[in-house]
Amino acid sequence: MAEAPTPTYQSLYRKWRPQRFAEVVHQEYTVRTLQNAILSKQLAHAYLLAGPRGVGKTSIARILAKAVNCANPQNGEPCNACDHCRKITKGTALDVIEIDGASNRGIDQIRRLREEIAFVPAETHYKVYIIDEVHMLTNEAFNALLKTLEEPPQHVIFVFATTEPHKVPLTIISRCQSFELKLLPPERIEQRLKEICKAEEINASAQVLSTIAHRARGALRDATVMLEQLASYKGSQKIEENDLFEIMGLASHETVQGFLQALLQKESRRALSIIADLAERGKDLELFIDELIEEARAWILTRLDGGELSLPIHADLPKLIELSRELLELKREISRAWEKRVLLEVKALELTQFSRGSAAATALSSTAPIPTEKVNATRTAVSEPAPAIATHDKWTRLLEEVKRDRRSTVHAFLLEGQPVERADLLRIEYDPKNSFHKEGLEKYTKYLEEVVQRVYGAVRVEIAWAENDSSNRESGSSPRRKSKSAELREKIKLIQEHLEGEIVN
Ligand SMILES: [Zn+2]
Structure with missing residues (x-):
């Protein structure tokens, strides 16, 4: 008999996905406005949640679906205990329909939507259609959607989510109440990771959590997934910074600092040998440049605060700003370079020679x-x-x-x-x-x-x-x-x- 995964197993990300508005991190404006609309029963027919990946768009859409259908709502929050709430959380509710705009560009689903939309919900107050990556829909699907948006039945709420709002037709946007979701600052991510670690008994050093929080670039989901990968790799052992470098393909902090120093001190050979070493160990050079930029930025902030850098070199502010500028330029170029290592080497030579x-x-x-x-x-x-x-x-x-x-x-x-x-x-x-x-x-x-x-x-x-x-x-x-x-x-x-x-x- 084949081993099925334990049915109770849930990925950290799923397990820690917010189930109430109060649990959503860093999207206070959106959350408060939606909650007020629910409390005052002034719901819009369509909402557009725009924002980068991994910041909580779909989570908010589901919480909204629960809150409007909950049998026992509390201050605009879903109870998460009634039948409706539980079915929506499990994804088995008949009246909450999720459509992925990216998967088949929505043609069949939008067609079905148009046929079904007139029927009142089977179990709940509202039918909620959550359309993810709505900008990916075909023109045909958009047109069909627009017709339903022009005369929406009272029992229907649309929640559109998109990472690229500029690709959503204005005719759609103008019929929605729009929210812009924000990237999370690293401190908020770090704080959340600490909570997860505490509750899940994951043993990770503070430095590890801080590095993950910065590495996630504002996406809590990415941070949670990274933590989970590390935790499953290490089991009950403590996660150290070194594990991060091994598993995530990151260069160590020392390497990053050493490389920046080599650039500032104009030591070509040292810079090239660091690049060679990273390349041989299969490190991701684009990530490396991100790390260089982060570190240079930290140095600049220290200098701006009048602090001293604990470096064996003198690096004044103009020099650091110039270096950051060059690194940002390099980042733009390397993403479309056909030979990333050469480009990094050429740049290192330019900067050191x-x-x-x-x-x-x-x-x-x-x-x-x-x-x-x-x-x-x-x-x-x-x-x-x-x-x-x-x-x-x-x-x-x-x-x-x-x-x-x-x-x-x-x-x-x-x-x-x-x-x-x-x-x-x-x-x-x-x-x-x-x-x-x-x-x-x-x-x-x-x-x-x-x-x-x-x-x-x-x-x-x-x-x-x-x-x-x-x-x-x-x-x-x-x-x-x-x-x-x-x-x-x-x-x-x-x-x-x-x-x-x-x-x-
Ligand atoms: Zn409920």
């Missing part, structure tokens, strides 16, 4: 000596025009445009190319040993053509291998340019050493 990317770009292509050391690391706005340099040629401007567009991957690939300008053509040449950069750049030709046009006017762009005879194009360069270029090659070689494995594969 140069004051700002533009300083390096200028040094590479200018024929005049550049006072690089004068480029201030704390110079702020990214969109600020580059410093006035007499030999500000087009290639430099191109690199700066790319930088300004925040395309740091393209920027890094371009740094390895050599521009050759002809009458109606810009040729970007690569040494065969930089095939990685050439192939990388080729993936961005559309953007490249657009940005080249901005600087060079209407010219064709060609990404090509360098011709053997390089005397032609190098003739105009000063020795300084070569040495700068050689220096940059050295730096980029660092990345390549780390990449070799991946390129072969």
Whole structure:
């Protein structure tokens, strides 16, 4: 006989799902308004609950369904003991119908809804239709829904939930009373996790709960699920911070701090070796960037409060703000990057090698000596025009445009190319040993053509291998340019050493 799961087993998340308005965490405005409507018997026909995932939309919808149908309501709250309440909690009530807009986009269910809606509820006062992810419904389903919303029967209440209210047609929204649910601050999540741990006899360190609370990014559901995973992994043993890193793919706090320090102290090798280590251990690099951002933010807050950071380095506020800005930029880029590790490595090199990317770009292509050391690391706005340099040629401007567009991957690939300008053509040449950069750049030709046009006017762009005879194009360069270029090659070689494995594969 197959082992069925114990029927009494309930996931922590289900078990701790709020069953009364008073148990809903952090959505006080919504909850109070709904409760008042129930008490004063001034219910709307349709409610729209908009908000991020995991903050309590469906829970509130179910509590509302219970409160309006409860045989023994208490101050606008359901009793959770009568037949109606219990059936709704179990999901077996005939008159509370849940439709998932995402699953089959609702066509059949909305059709059935239209047929059934005229009938009075079988067991209770109100028929409550809860439509989750309502923005996913097809136009056909929306139209059907709209007809019922125009003349809703007295015994029907709709509760729509959505994570993307801007995708819900205005014709629907205008017929609803809308609420915007909020993300939970980490302190509220942490407090809730503590309550759960106490009641469930889960042994977890305070640091673990705090990390989970921050990691959940405002979604109590995610936090509860994380806690449950850890608890079932550890059994009755105490959950330590290390377990979090093992199971959740997080980098340790020390690693996060070490990496930020490496960036601030401009230690490329240390930064790259941390990345290599994380990648080898299969850590999620996007999560790692989230953690870096969190930590940098904590450092900034400490500084703002006039506190001292217990770091072996001096990091003043402008430097930390600049670093945060770069990390946020990186976060935007990495979510759509095809090679996350490379992007992180390129960024780490940029941050550790140069004051700002533009300083390096200028040094590479200018024929005049550049006072690089004068480029201030704390110079702020990214969109600020580059410093006035007499030999500000087009290639430099191109690199700066790319930088300004925040395309740091393209920027890094371009740094390895050599521009050759002809009458109606810009040729970007690569040494065969930089095939990685050439192939990388080729993936961005559309953007490249657009940005080249901005600087060079209407010219064709060609990404090509360098011709053997390089005397032609190098003739105009000063020795300084070569040495700068050689220096940059050295730096980029660092990345390549780390990449070799991946390129072969
Ligand atoms: Zn009840």
